[in-house]
Amino acid sequence: xxxxxxxxxxxxxxxxxxxxxxxxxxxxxxxxxxxxxxxxxxxxxxxxxxxxxxxxxxxxxxxxxxxxxxxxxxxxxxxxxxxxxxxxxxxxxxxxxxxxxxxxxxxxxxxxxxxxxxxxxxxxxxxxxxxxxxxxxxxxxxxxxxxxxxxxxxxxxxxxxxxxxxxxxxxxxxxxxxxxxxxxxxxxxxxxxxxxxxxxxxxxxxxxxxxxxxxxxxxxxxxxxxxxxxxxxxxxxxxxxxxxxxxxxxxxxxxxxxxxxxxxxxxxxxxxxxxxxxxxxxxxxxxxxxxxxxxxxxxxxxxxxxxxxxxxxxxxxxxxxxxxxxxxxxxxxxxxxxxxxxxxxxxxxxxxxxxxxxxxxxxxxxxxxxxxxxxxxxxxxxxxxxxxxxxxxxxxxxxxxxxxxxxxxxxxxxxxxxxxxxxxxxxxxxxxxxxxxxxxxxxxxxxxxxxxxxxxxxxxxxxxxxxxxxxxxxxxxxxxxxxxxxxxxxxxxxxxxxxxxxxxxxxxxxxxxxxxxxxxxxxxxxxxxxxxxxxxxxxxxxxxxxxxxxxxxxxxxxxxxxxxxxxxxx
Amino acid sequence: xxxxxxxxxxxxxxxxxxxxxxxxxxxxxxxxxxxxxxxxxxxxxxxxxxxxxxxxxxxxxxxxxxxxxxxxxxxxxxxxxxxxxxxxxxxxxxxxxxxxxxxxxxxxxxxxxxxxxxxxxxxxxxxxxxxxxxxxxxxxxxxxxxxxxxxxxxxxxxxxxxxxxxxxxxxxxxxxx
Numbered sequence: 098x099x100x101x102x103x104x105x106x107x108x109x110x111x112x113x114x115x116x117x118x119x120x121x122x123x124x125x126x127x128x129x130x131x132x133x134x135x136x137x138x139x140x141x142x143x144x145x146x147x148x149x150x151x152x153x154x155x156x157x158x159x160x161x162x163x164x165x166x167x168x169x170x171x172x173x174x175x176x177x178x179x180x181x182x183x184x185x186x187x188x189x190x191x192x193x194x195x196x197x198x199x200x201x202x203x204x205x206x207x208x209x210x211x212x213x214x215x216x217x218x219x220x221x222x223x224x225x226x227x228x229x230x231x232x233x234x235x236x237x238x239x240x241x242x243x244x245x246x247x248x249x250x251x252x253x254x255x256x257x258x259x260x261x262x263x264x265x266x267x268x269x270x271x272x273x274x275x276x277x278x279x280x281x282x283x284x285x286x287x288x289x290x291x292x293x294x295x296x297x298x299x300x301x302x303x304x305x306x307x308x309x310x311x312x313x314x315x316x317x318x319x320x321x322x323x324x325x326x327x328x329x330x331x332x333x334x335x336x337x338x339x340x341x342x343x344x345x346x347x348x349x350x351x352x353x354x355x356x357x358x359x360x361x362x363x364x365x366x367x368x369x370x371x372x373x374x375x376x377x378x379x380x381x382x383x384x385x386x387x388x389x390x391x392x393x394x395x396x397x398x399x400x401x402x403x404x405x406x407x408x409x410x411x412x413x414x415x416x417x418x419x420x421x422x423x424x425x426x427x428x429x430x431x432x433x434x435x436x437x438x439x440x441x442x443x444x445x446x447x448x449x450x451x452x453x454x455x456x457x458x459x460x461x462x463x464x465x466x467x468x469x470x471x472x473x474x475x476x477x478x479x480x481x482x483x484x485x486x487x488x489x490x491x492x493x494x495x496x497x498x499x500x501x502x503x504x505x506x507x508x509x510x511x512x513x514x515x516x517x518x519x520x521x522x523x524x525x526x527x528x529x530x531x532x533x534x535x536x537x538x539x540x541x542x543x544x545x546x547x548x549x550x551x552x553x554x555x556x557x558x559x560x561x562x563x564x565x566x567x568x569x570x571x572x573x574x575x576x577x578x579x580x581x582x583x584x585x586x587x588x589x590x591x592x593x594x595x596x597x598x599x600x601x602x603x604x605x606x607x608x609x610x611x612x613x614x615x616x617x618x619x620x621x622x623x624x625x626x627x628x629x630x631x632x633x634x635x636x637x638x639x640x641x642x643x644x645x646x647x648x649x650x651x652x653x654x655x656x657x658x659x660x661x662x663x664x665x666x667x
Numbered sequence: 668x669x670x671x672x673x674x675x676x677x678x679x680x681x682x683x684x685x686x687x688x689x690x691x692x693x694x695x696x697x698x699x700x701x702x703x704x705x706x707x708x709x710x711x712x713x714x715x716x717x718x719x720x721x722x723x724x725x726x727x728x729x730x731x732x733x734x735x736x737x738x739x740x741x742x743x744x745x746x747x748x749x750x751x752x753x754x755x756x757x758x759x760x761x762x763x764x765x766x767x768x769x770x771x772x773x774x775x776x777x778x779x780x781x782x783x784x785x786x787x788x789x790x791x792x793x794x795x796x797x798x799x800x801x802x803x804x805x806x807x808x809x810x811x812x813x814x815x816x817x818x819x820x821x822x823x824x825x826x827x828x829x830x831x832x833x834x835x836x837x838x839x840x841x842x843x844x
Contacts (some may be wrong), residue, residue, distance in 0.1 A: 222691075281687060281745055282745050399672070404739035408736055
């Protein structure tokens, strides 16, 4: 690339153009003004004005999740930057590639407690893969190049580049580097190709299970996973981020396991003799009590992050590398092992699983209910759309109902805050997903508590005329906390009942978008049709659901995975 | 099957790091140790044969975590070029200690003899105080400290351990050798 004499602010624009960024989510402020000025009139990347920087971060996450590209957000110094913190932490927990660019006070003022000064690189050190405070404009092109590279490679994650205002205003000879050379960063690190050992375990297992996490989507390895699963023939379970890594409509898939997984999925994991974990990290929400987790199982753990290997559950055979590259090699090894020694007979294992599946299905009964059940709402939405939608969720009961009843068949179709559990994630991520995949149906399944955390950005969705449909499963409670209070705190509902405000239909009207309400199955049927027919902008649907409905089955925190409450059976 | 969970209080391990010599690196590393619950017994940092890199020696006291887990987490930090546990058998480790002793002049001769035994030197003398400088491994310095205590220790400053492996092996990755 030819050299040109430009300001640091213009260098940011050139870098974003070079990286092929489509959208930047953010809000201007004093110290990022030069960058916004440099972006003036820029068509690609296009600026998206959000009303709160947290939303900008989550929208960038939703965009990244839906497209597989890096999400980008801007924030000004001080509060603009600290408002990004929740979204950055969320992206860190869920391995979302995110580049956050913040303005900061001039270098001469840094450390002087200047107006709107915050040590955002200090603040975000524990929640970024890496961050940079730019102190010399000549470092800026290299740092921006490194930022995008670090965000998207290896185990992806958020990075932050903090650029003081004087650096933005300084002119220099700009040249965007072609390559990156970071001495301490070489993903994927240290391949451990113990493929033969893994194949021996897989060939020898009689009760194997394939456990899929978000790494399958991140690596775009669902085809490789399908080929592997087809060969091995073992039941497949997923985490919430593994949804879509394997079609949940397939009988080989037992769906999500863990705290709110089905009883049959949890039993299958707990009584397995081999767990093949692909792009997953044995989070406490899936393992239950660690010391009793799958006591007879050997573990084959394939992940790109060596630090995840044997962090919580000791791997019998660790395989470090990129799923999409490594898994086909494992499939070949298993094929060779089976050719030499025969295919294991899993029929007895499948018979047990099918018995569990028959005995303990996920279920709800809408008939005879006075109120809509949230499970019924999600199920009906799924049926009426044929499951052909990108779903985003907030965090809480509605999220688990969505995870249980929205049967995801393709990757990048279920966008949720899994690790950090950030309420308010639904609307922002729906905005990002819809921008990333225009023309596709984007449905938000939210809760009334969660929705109210970021609802101001309805304005953004209306401005952009995004035809997203947000179904708020409204139970006038902070429902998941209420559930814990009912089960574990003797029904003392401390601060969980929410008042019936705002009126979501009027709110939608105030923002200039379609607002609908449903209280009965008939009304639900109608409003879904109306929402799906509305292509002019967002639709907000206030779905009044049974207030006391709880998410079952449930593994209480710290209990063994097979020690589940309710949901039928023992 | 073994499940990684409770482990009794483990021993100490010496971890050696080669890091980029850039602002904030110490913060990144010490922050990682504190937020992941790894206990630092000592940490030293200093320049190396190449100005763009610093070397850190961290002695970590392990509770429920394994040293492999610590090393892998540290390795993920972008400015960390290389990190390795140095095996106890292959280790040359040293620590520097300064001890100020408040004691009357009549004890000075005895202190000089004691210092000599430990290859320590007396680097400052005033009528009722002196400063002993000693270096060596931690065990030797602990022993010297115990012997000096009856004379009235006023202040101690210990540097924390530095360490290198014996023989050819170096920490630098191949592209930096």
